[in-house]
Structures are given as structure tokens and as C-alpha cells.
Amino acid sequence: MLSQPHHHQNPFPFFAVDAAFSEEQCATLEQLFLQDSTWQHRDGAFYRCSLREVTDEIPATFHHEILARMREITGLPLVERFMVTAQRMQPGHVIGIHSDRPLLGYEIARLVLQLNKNWQAEHGGVLELFASPEGEATFKVNPEYNKAFGFLLHAASYHGVTEVTQPRQTVVFNFWHVANTPELEAHIKALFANLHFSELPAALDPIAAAAEASLPEEVTYRAGTAAVALQRWGYDAATVVNGYQYSAGLDSNDTHDAETYAAVRLADWMAYLYRDSFNLARWKILRDELAGMERFTRLLPTWQLCLPEWG
Numbered sequence: 001m002l003s004q005p006h007h008h009q010n011p012f013p014f015f016a017v018d019a020a021f022s023e024e025q026c027a028t029l030e031q032l033f034l035q036d037s038t039w040q041h042r043d044g045a046f047y048r049c050s051l052r053e054v055t056d057e058i059p060a061t062f063h064h065e066i067l068a069r070m071r072e073i074t075g076l077p078l079v080e081r082f083m084v085t086a087q088r089m090q091p092g093h094v095i096g097i098h099s100d101r102p103l104l105g106y107e108i109a110r111l112v113l114q115l116n117k118n119w120q121a122e123h124g125g126v127l128e129l130f131a132s133p134e135g136e137a138t139f140k141v142n143p144e145y146n147k148a149f150g151f152l153l154h155a156a157s158y159h160g161v162t163e164v165t166q167p168r169q170t171v172v173f174n175f176w177h178v179a180n181t182p183e184l185e186a187h188i189k190a191l192f193a194n195l196h197f198s199e200l201p202a203a204l205d206p207i208a209a210a211a212e213a214s215l216p217e218e219v220t221y222r223a224g225t226a227a228v229a230l231q232r233w234g235y236d237a238a239t240v241v242n243g244y245q246y247s248a249g250l251d252s253n254d255t256h257d258a259e260t261y262a263a264v265r266l267a268d269w270m271a272y273l274y275r276d277s278f279n280l281a282r283w284k285i286l287r288d289e290l291a292g293m294e295r296f297t298r299l300l301p302t303w304q305l306c307l308p309e310w311g
């Protein structure tokens, strides 16, 4: 299974496999396209295809084998959770350029398996990769039978599928990173429920006003959100102010005790996940910054979801 991946770094990290699965495995997956009743039709201007969630129809042994292999190939701490979608495109269908950036609780990696016997160039449905949403395709994957394409989802993983002239069948396997699970999503959404910046301490007002006058709204919004996390965790006004300054990129010149150091960084990460998306490079920085530290009681639920012990 997925025995000879060819790795690429441009335009973003991905791998391609020419003969991904055994004949028997392909035959099992092809069965997923025989049922006609429950397809969901997507009919947007740039996203036209039909989808069916088929997770429960994938044998458990197959799930475990593919998960183990994806862990090996990507080197990522992928959790057991798994979701599989069958995707069908009909003549005229097309998928415009998009990135699938991993929002809070979204999957981090995908494996896209093509199941089109006798594919010809005039059938279309070529998966194209882009360095930017405006540019030319820098890599193309023909949707030939048993070809697989695996990639890490991030803000710049731009891809699309050209219009098809013949029906096209694809199975998409989704994998979650241990630090961006639906459990973390629920935790963060609860933390920020009914969020109002008016709940922040008055001591923050002059600092926030000055920051808003000079920094992009996106930055001050995120800093305010980080401050709310600290406030709701029960930290004092000085810590809330520190957190705001840290997340806005303002140097407070204070030296902090270990708990403030950790709390400010975790709050910043909460706000980043909530307002932006899961960023693997940023997560690794957080992991290294907090490595080996005592996990303070007040921060423990968040800490365990963001930086679970793995392996």
C-alpha cells in the first residue's frame, strides 16, 4: 500500500504514488460508487461535484493500514479519527482553485485516490497545483486509475480540478493532527462563547487604543481575543495586558514567571486557532517553547488538547 511515494516540496509539500493500492483494495473502493441514492450535489460556480461520506463502509483493517502508512509517510502525529468521502464529477463539473486551509478542528492531511479506468487527456479532470491563486499550475496529476496524491493542508496549498467531459471517480481520505482535533475545536469555541472585548480590564484600554491606531485590525483583534482567554482563565489584569502585548507583537519588557510565560503563549495560540487556522510551523514553535515545563492546573485542559503527549 502506497509503497513508492514520490515526494515534492513545490508548490507545497505533497507526494504522488502511481500504483497506490492492491487490485483487491481498488475493487473494494470502486464499490462505493455503485449506490445511487445518497449523493450530495455541490453546485457552486467554482465547486461542482457530488459527494458521499463513506467512512463507515471502509473496512477497519484498511483504515488501520492506511493510517499507519500515512503516519510513516508524513511523519505527523495523526490521530485514529478518519473520514472518507467518495467524490463524483459529471461532464461540466469543475473545482476552482482553493487551499482547504485547516480551520479549527479540520483535517491536516488528505490522500486523494483516482479511480478512472482508461483515462484520456480529453476527459479532463486534471488535478492542478498552484503556488498562488492567480498563477499558472506548477504541477498536474492526471486522474488515472490507482494514482494517489497526498498533501498537507495549509493556507497556501492551492489546488483545483479542470472541467471534466467524462464521469470522474475519486476517493478522498482525511486525517487529523493530534493538536487540531474536533475536541480542541469544542474546547476553544466554549472558551470564546459570547466573546465581548468589553469584559477586558480597564487597564488594557490605553494600550489597546494605541495599538489599534497603528496596527492592522487583524492583529489587534487577535490580541484582544488572546486577552479574553487569559481573562476567562482567571488571570489578573497585569497578565491580561501582558498577553495582549505579546499577541500584538508589542514588547512589554517585563520579565515573567513561568506560569505567565506559558499562559500568554497558550492564549496567543488559542486566539490564532480561533481567528486564523492551524499552522504546523507555529504549533512546533509553541511545542518547543513549552517543552519540559510544568503544566499549571489552570491551563491543564487547554494544554493537554494543544500539546498532548504523543507516542
Ligand SMILES: O=C(O)CCC(=O)C(=O)O
Residues within 6 Å of the ligand: 087, 095, 100, 110, 112, 127, 159, 160, 161, 170, 172
Ligand atoms: O478531486 C481531486 O482530485 C481533488 C479534490 C480536492 O480538492 C480535495 O480533495 O481537496
Ligand SMILES: [Fe+2]
Residues within 6 Å of the ligand: 098, 099, 100, 159
Ligand atoms: Fe481541495
